[in-house]
Amino acid sequence: MKVDLFNQKNEKTGTLDLPDAVFGVEWNPDLVHQALTVQVANRRKVLANTKDRSEVSGGGRKPWRQKGTGRARHGSTRSPLWRGGGITFGPIKERNFSRKINKKMKQLAILGIISKKLGEQEIKIIDTLELKDRKTKNLANLAKNFISSKESLLLIPAKENKNIYSAARNLAKVGALSPESLNVYDLLKYQKVLLDQGAVESIVKHYKI
Incomplete structure (x- = not known):
């Protein structure tokens, strides 16, 4: 599967090949619902x-x-x-209230959401997703390049980026997760996703079925 590659200004810079085994998983709403209810139940106090x-x-x-x-x-x-x-x-x-779900089922649900969002142009892959400081204003300006004021955005950097995580905490409609921390709830919560090119390799390695 070939997808477009962008920079932080939302300008196309090239293309990228993605494995269908990870980014072409069939959408299964029943499985996604099951994984979501398990996650929400396990968060319940x-x-x-x-x-x-x-x-x-x-x-x-x-x-x-x-x-x-x-x-x-x-x-x-x-x-x-x-x-x-x-x-x-x-x-x-x-x-x-805790419930259980098989690891493979959970991974299929996550990959199903990613594949669906990718097919609906709700995921964009960035060549380098980084923030040089912790200023919220800079992250807000970055988000404006990809979403409108009514949309929400999930950032997935390639590696631990404290600047992105710190700045994202101050924005109501922007979140940040590491590739290994992806979950059904956050992938459904945010409308758009910005995925670092380096994070693609981590997802393939961590979630490959």
């Missing part, structure tokens, strides 16, 4: 937590005697019937 009657404090003594008071009988103020008592069937912190 347990926040809600309640205590049942065995965990709340107090209630060790019977509130009043069984008979003779005219009031309903009670054995403990920990009862769910009491204010401040235990909660019945409430959420607990021991819940586990």
Whole structure:
């Protein structure tokens, strides 16, 4: 598969051959959905937590005697019937939302998204993707060469580039990932992708099925 190669000014500089085994993977929406739901579930944290009657404090003594008071009988103020008592069937912190997916299925989902975006001209390969400083303004100007104000952009540099990662954190519609950290969620979240030519080799090596 031949694709165009661009510079950071969005000017065509040549062409590049890409292996079909990695960049020509068939789109499988069901597999992508499965991989996405697994990733989102594994990110989920347990926040809600309640205590049942065995965990709340107090209630060790019977509130009043069984008979003779005219009031309903009670054995403990920990009862769910009491204010401040235990909660019945409430959420607990021991819940586990994690799910699993096979490594090969996850890779196929990632490559399927990349192949689809490449076919729809939503991925552009750059001969060199770099930023000489951490200024957000410089990265914003780079992004303007490839996207409109309503679009979002994911940058994939060839190697660890702290300048790009630092500047991208300050832009709401720009993100940055290493080739080895690609995931279904971020590839779907961002409309356009800028891929460093050197990152192509890393993707082929890391995700080849």
